[in-house]
Amino acid sequence: MAHCNTVLNQVVNFFKRHEFESLARKHHVGGSFRSFNRWTQFMALLVGQLSGRKTLRDLVENLAAQGHKLYHLGMKKVPRTTLARVNEEQPHQLYKELFHKMLGRCEAIAPKNRFKLDAKLFLLDATVIRLSLKVFPWATYQQKKGAIKLHVGISADGYLPEFFDMTTGKTHEINWAKALRLPEGSFVVFDRGYTDYNWYQALIDSKVFFVARLKDNALVEYFQKRRGRKAKGVVVDQEIALHGMKDRLRLVQFNAEDGNEYRFITNADHMKAADIAELYKERWQIELFFKWIKQNLKVKTFLGTSENAVQTQLWIAMCVYLLLAWLRFKSKLELSAQQMLRLLQLNLFERRNLEHLFRPPKNTPNPQLALL
Template identity: 30%
Template sequence: MRRLTSLFPSEFLEEHAEELGVVERDRKLQIPAFVWAFVFGFAAGEGRTLADFRRCYNSTADKTLSPGGFYQRLTPTLAEYFSDLVEAALDEVAVPDSVDVDVERFRDVMIADGTILRLHELLSEKYKSRYEEQAGAKLHLLQNATEKTIERFDITHEKTHDSTMFKTGSWLQGRLILFDLAYFKYRRFALIDENDGYFVSRLKQNANPVITKELREWRGDAIRLEGRQIHDVVDDLYRTYIDVEVEAEFKRGLYNGTQSLDTKRFRVVGVRNEDADDYHLYITNLPREEFLPSDLATLYRCRWEVELLFRELKTQYELDEFDTADPAVVEILVYAALLSLLVSRDLLGLVTEVADDEIVFPPERWAATFRSHAQLILSKLGEFLGYSPQPLLERLIEDAQKIHQQRPILQETLATATQPRCES
């Protein structure tokens, strides 16, 4: 329990909640219990309903909250508070588990990606979707695979292009960035190179740069590639690798109201996929002297780490299932899911430290284990923090009784409807 309370000390949770105005002066809401109820309630609950989170809180805190008292606290301010907690935890927790590639050459290996979250259709104005009568948000992550942390996260509407969320600058120096096709742009690649950074991306099908030089010589009557466009020749090749220099034309950013054309030379590598009888094509600025084509394919596989992260959020924490039309609640639930993930990985770090060195903990198996024990961990944490929740029988009575006195339950409705017939 000390591991968890050192990650989020109660004093810090209370002070920051007061700074943002999340809690009232009478302190009726016990903010540490409230935060932990969302962290572990998100992991433990089957439906992830707001009622489930309220029950988690009532089973932990000294005093219970009514449904109205609970729901009125789910505000944009609380969403901002949870976002700040995610930011605070990112500096402390390793996510994801590991990258099995030698990356000592780089200051860091970064992975940029995003995933779509399907929302209630009533949120279509705020969270615009690509499809009519739907709503969708997009979670953008910039992951540091070397330090095993998430460096940045953003939530936007679904139609926001991933590419617009990636900003170039001096921070790129010495770093390797791995992109999927959503981030493909020659100008971006040029800016990374000009900031002394490195990149590897898949080559788009509609990107067809001109080959200026072959970086590997082939014996015999090999097809000459110089002066030809890459996609025009790949279908005629059967060699194991393609390794060429290409020249790409692109528009620079606006300057004094005009955009100038420019060219830049990059390296394109093809690794043959025998099963599909084609090539996986990559574009990069990594030098051939240090990175062979097979090395680039291995490096690019690091991108699978962020895909596993998104899959864990969606399969284990059901991140893409939202049954609410309140945008603030959507943000709260997304941040709660990220907090659950971070706390889960922090506990995985503790388990790894204690266990024998030869024991391996696959991330998804660990996530399932964490979920199955989340309610027990929350109970033990409440005891550690000194909370004395209402007796179980009283909580059962409170949760099970009819809340709205004017709303008849089904049995009452049936009894009223059939009574005249019985009397007649």
């Protein structure tokens, strides 16, 4: 029988060790480590995400029990107090930069969006994760409640989180969105929480197309309706002006099959009205993204209480998300990300071929998995 490394060992090949060490030297504060390093921190928290460990003690004890299988990964011993201190003190920016490097690799092989647009399509939204203000005093939200807010911009090419950031719960999503540098010619879709006419105008000036919902209390001036036969569900397609904006917009009123009526505004005059409605419908994918990471990754409970420890855990969780995306894109697996994660959790320290783990034996082996 052919020798196999552990599943964890094979998965870790996704992360370039020399690239990681370069980032570790760049993002280091204080004196040099004696019997610990950032790679060990990363591997420990990566295992915590992949194995679903709930507490720091649980994670450390699990690593100790599997110590003989971790030797070839270059890990050092993981004392609980040392790991906790490094999580609190060493900059999370290491993992933020690692995430963006991994993102570039995933984007290079991601499938194109279903609209076959030449330009990028981004879906924006934010979600709140509530925290105890007594335990996380920096996470200000309401008078007696704490929370953090995850701001995300999903690319419709492979549904990758191309824009990701964390703020306190009090930060409004529009303030985060205004700081984004969206590519010229790209499309961005968002809900009514991002209503800001100055930002709309800035997007137009930057030659970025957007699709959004129109608020019920918006001050609207109506102009001529667009000519042509309307597609099914399209009730209104006409030019409008919003109070305070210099450029006119397009209003598309759409009646969905469920009977609900939607009023979309956009500056994409070159697209069909029905396609505008479909673009907004695509925004549901970011809701699915939030649901998935909350159910499958450790992004609601944390192994440290400082803002840096929370950021560290979140960025490593996003690296795990990219790891699963990479496996799906590279090998064209039909398994869902959740199915893949469950298989990894059950077999993380087993010596099994990664291809055989994900693909039933009756199927023809796919040599592309060996490229990991």
